[in-house]
Amino acid sequence: MVSTSYSHQILDNIPNSVFVINVHANGLFSIKDVNKAQLAFINKERDEIVGKYTHEIFPAEVANHLKNVYQRCVNEGKRISYEEKINLPDKGERYYLTTLTPLNDDDGSIASLVGTSIDITEQKLTEQSLRKSEEQYRGFVQNSTEGIYLFEFEKPIDTSLPPLEQVSMFFKHGYLAACNEAMAEMYGYNDSSEIVGKRLEFFFGSEKSEHSIEYFKNIIDSNYNIKDALSIELDKDGNTKYFFNNISGIVENGALTRVWATQKDVTTEKAAERKLQESLAEKNTLLSEIHHRVKNNLAVVSGMMQLQAYEADNDSLKEKLYDSVVRIKTMATVHELLYQSQSFSKLEFSDTLTRLVENISETLQTTTNVEVDIDCELIHLNINQAIPASLIVNEVLTNTYKHAFPDKEEGNISFTLSERDKLIRIEITDNGIGFPTDKNLEQGTLGVHLIDVLSQQIEASYEYENNKEGNGTSFSMSFKRTDSSEIADHQLS
Template identity: 30%
Template sequence: MLEYIYIDQKAVGSNPTILLSMSRASDRRLIRKNIPAHFNVIDDTASSFSQFKYDLCITDLNSYKANRQELVDVKKRDLPVFLPIVLLVENSKILKHDPKIWDEVDDVIEVPVPIKMLNMRIKNQLRSRKNSLKIARQNEKLRILEKAVNSTDVGIVISDAQAEDEPLIFANDGFIELTGYSRDEILGQNCRFLQDDDRDQDAVDEVGQLIRNGEKGRSILRNYKKDGTPFWNELSIAPVEDTDGKVSHFIGIQNDVTELIETQKELKEEKNLLRLVTENSADMISRHTLDGTYLYITPSCKQLMGYTPEELMGRNAFEFMHPDDVERVDEEHKVLHEGPVNTDTVTSIFRKRTKSGEYKWVESVSHSSVNPEDNSIVEIQTNTRDISTRKKYEDELNKALDEKDVLLQEVHHRVKNNLAIISGLLQIQQFDSDNEHLNKILGNSVSRIKSMALIHEKLYRSHSLSHLNFKEYIEELIESIRKSHNYAENITINIDCDNTKLNVNQAVPCALALNEIISNAIGHAFPDNREGAIWVKFKEDGEKLRASVKDNGIGIPDSVLNNEKPSMGMTIVETLIRQLNAEKEILTEDGTEFNFTFTRQDVKGAHNRFM
C-alpha cells in the first residue's frame, strides 16, 4: 500500500517534488520561475503520470480535463496518503458546469494570483500531505503491531483507565483462545469477570492495589474459562500514560500457567514427603563432596552418632571412621568418583565413632550424583544404618558355624575310624577262615566299607563338609581297589573324569555302585591272570552326570544279565542306581560296558540309607 508513498519524509518538508501538468509551456516556465528553488519540478507532460512519484500536482483546466482520469487514478493509488491536486483557473465560476471537479481536486486558485499567495497555498497542501504520510506510517505500524499481538500465544488486553470500571477496549486472539469467550463478550467488561465468584484471593487485592497506584506488576490468579474450567492465570499489568503524564490505559498480558502451578504443587508435596521420610528415618541420610565433607545430613545422625546435623556440617566423614577401615572404604568408593560415570551403588561395612567415643558397626550404601550439563560427578549421596546388633548376631552365627564345621569334621573322622575298625575286624575274620566262599564274601564287604570310609576321609580333609571332588575320590577309590585284588597288576585301569563336585548324599551311592562294578570287572573279567584294560569315565553335561566302566574282558554271563542266576553285586548295583534315579545301560560287545546316567541334585539331610 505504501510503496508509492514518497517515503523520505524530509523530502516532503524540504525538497518536495512538484508535477506541472499545464497545457502551455509559458505557464509552466512561469510557475517554475516563481516557486521556491528547492522544489523538484517535473514538467514532462508527454509521459504517463503514473510513472512519477511526486508530492503535489499543479494543473490548468485544459490539461486536467485531458488527463483527468489518470490524475485521479494516481491520487487513489497513493491512498491513504494524501496526494494534493491544485487547479489553476481564470474564473472559478466556469467549474459550475462540472461540479465533480471540486471533489477531485484539493485547491482551486484563480489566476492571476500573487506569487506569495500561490506559494503559501502550495505549502499548505504539502503540509497536509506530510501529515497524512506521518499518519499512514503510524497506522501501518499499528497494523503490524496488532498483527504481532494477535499472533502471540499469550492473552493481551487493553483497558481504559479513565472510563468507569476500567472496561476492556482491546483483546487479542490469544486471550480469546485462552478464555473461550468471544470478542463481543469481552469488550466493555472489567477483566475481573474471569474470576467469576471466586474473588477471595490475595492476588485479586494485589492487582487492585497496582491499578489504584498506577503501577506495573505481576500476580497469579485463579480464573475461569467460559466453560467453567479453572486455570491459573499469570497476569502482568503495565500502565500507559498520556501526554499529560496521567494513566490513560492498562495493558494486561495473561499466560496460562496451570501446568506449572500443578507441577510446583506436586514437587512441593513430594519434597515435603521426602523431608518427612528422611527426617524421620532411622537411617542417616547424607550428602558429601567427593573427598567426604558433609554437605547435608538428616537429624537421625543424633540417634546414630550422638551429633546434631549442625555439629557435623563441614566435617569429613572419614574423620569418624575407625582407622583400620579408612583405607579399605576409601578404595571401595573410588569407583564412584573416578573414571566414567557409574550408576551402581557401593555398599561398605565399617566402624563409625560416636560422640561418646565408642565405635558402632554401620552399613553405608552410596551412589554418585551427576551434573546433567557436563555429565560430571558433583557429590556422593549415602544412606547409613546401624548394624551393631546384626553384626553381633553374625559373629555369633559364624562362631557357631565354625564350631559346627569342627564337629562335623570330628564326626566324619570318627565314622571313618569306626568303619576302619569294622573293616579291620572283617579282615581278621577273613585271615582266620579257611572257607574260600566266606573269605570272598568278607573281602567284598571290606571293599564296600573302605569305599564308604574313603568318602568320610575326603570330607574330613575337605573345606566343604557336604560336597567332595568326585574325580579325586574315583582316583583314590581305584587305587584302593587295585591294592585289594591280586590281579590288579595285570590290568591297566584308565581314568577319564571331569572335575566334578558332588553332594555327599549322591556321592555315597554313586561311589558304592562304581566300587561294585570296578571290583567285579577286576575280579571276573580277566580269569587265569590274563592281561586286560578297564576304562573308567565320569562326565558332566550341565546337570546330567554319566558314569561309565568298560572292560575288554570275557564279558558278563547271560545268566547274570537275564537274572537267571542271582548275583549279590548286581543286586547291590541295581539298588544303588534306583536310589540315584539313574538310567542304566549294559553293553556286551568286546567285553562289558556298564553305564548309568543321573541328574545332579543338592540333596540335603540324611537321605542315604547307606550313610
C-alpha cells in the same frame, strides 16, 4: 504539545497492553484510551469502549473486580501491581501481571490511572510445574523408608589430588547438608534437624580408621558413583551400624562439590550373617574333628585287617580279609571326598570312581596288567546314594580284578557312568574269561549278597552276566537320582 494521533502511534507500538482510566468523583471509572494490544486482549474496537464506564463494557463480575482494584490504587495513591487469571475464549486460561500508576491533576487529586498488563502465563505454568515437582520430590524423600541425604563441602574437593589427600579433605570440609527423617531414625534421632550440619567425624568416627579410608577410596576409585558401598558408622549411642550406600557425586570444573546418596540399614542382616559365620565355623571345626576320628579309625581297622591277612595261614581267610580291607577303603574314599567337597550333601561321583580303581589296584596285587577305561559324565550324588553305589562298584571291580584274568598277561575293564532324565546308569565290562556256566549268582558269595542289599537301598535294578560274544562279563545298574540330603543308615543286613 503531542498530537493525539502521535500518542496513539506510540501506544499502539507497545507490545504489552496499555490503557488509561479516568477517575470520576462519583467513584466510577471510564476508559480514556487504550492501545491495540489491549483492544486485541478484550476483543473490542476503540470506539466501542473509549469514554464509557467499565460497568457499561464488561460483565458485572469483571466490572466489580476492576472497580475494586482501581479504587485501591486511588486510595493508596501509589503504584500497585497484582496478578490476574483470566479465561479468554480463544486462548483459554491466561495469567497477567497488571500495574496501575496514578496521575495527579493540577490540584493534586488523582485524575486518571495508567495501566499496563504483561502476559506471564508461561512463567506461572513453569512456577506451578516446579512447585509440583518440588512437592512430589519432598513427598518422595520424606516418605521413603531408605535414608536419603546430601553431603556438601565447604571447599570443593580437587579430584586430581591423590586419594588419601581427598579422603582427608572429605573429613575437613564435608558436612551433612540435608537428609530425610528415615536417615535420622537410622542413627537413633527423632528429627533430621538433629543431624543436619554434622561433620563426617560425627558419623564415621576417625578419618584414620582403616574402614573409613577404604570406604572413601572406593568411592574415589569409582569416579564418585558407586552402588551398595558398605559403610560402618556410629549411631547416637555409639553403637556400630552397617549401611549399604548408593552414591552419586557431582563434579564441576574438576572439583567434587556435593554428594547425593541413599542408604539402607543392614545392621540386623550383618549381625545375622556374623552369627551364621560363627555357627559355620563351629560346625566346620566339629566336622573336621569327626572326619579325622573316622579317618583314623577306618585306617586302624583297615591296618589291623591287612596285618591279620598277612599273618593268616588260611588262603580263604586271607582273601576275605583283603576283600573287607577294600570295602573299608571304599567307604573311607567316599568319606574323604565328601569332606573335601564344597557341599556336605553331595559329591562328584567320577572322582570317587577314579579313587576306587586306584585303591583296588594298590590293594589287590595281580600279575595281569589291567587297563581301565573310565568314561564318566559330571554327576553329583548325595551321600545316601554315593556310599551304596560306591560299595556296589567296589564289589564288581574287586571281583573282576580277582577272577576275570587268571591266565592273561593283559586285561581291560571299561567303566561308564551316565545320566538321562535323572536316571543314573553304571556299566562295567571286562574282556576276561567270564562266569563259569555252572555258577549260580543268586546263591553266590558275600559280594553278590552285598550287591543285592545295597541295590535295594538305592532302589536300583542291575544285571550281571556273561557277554554274548563269550569273552568277559558285563554289569549294568540303573537307579533314579534323588536330591535328598538326609542322613541315612547304611547298615548291611
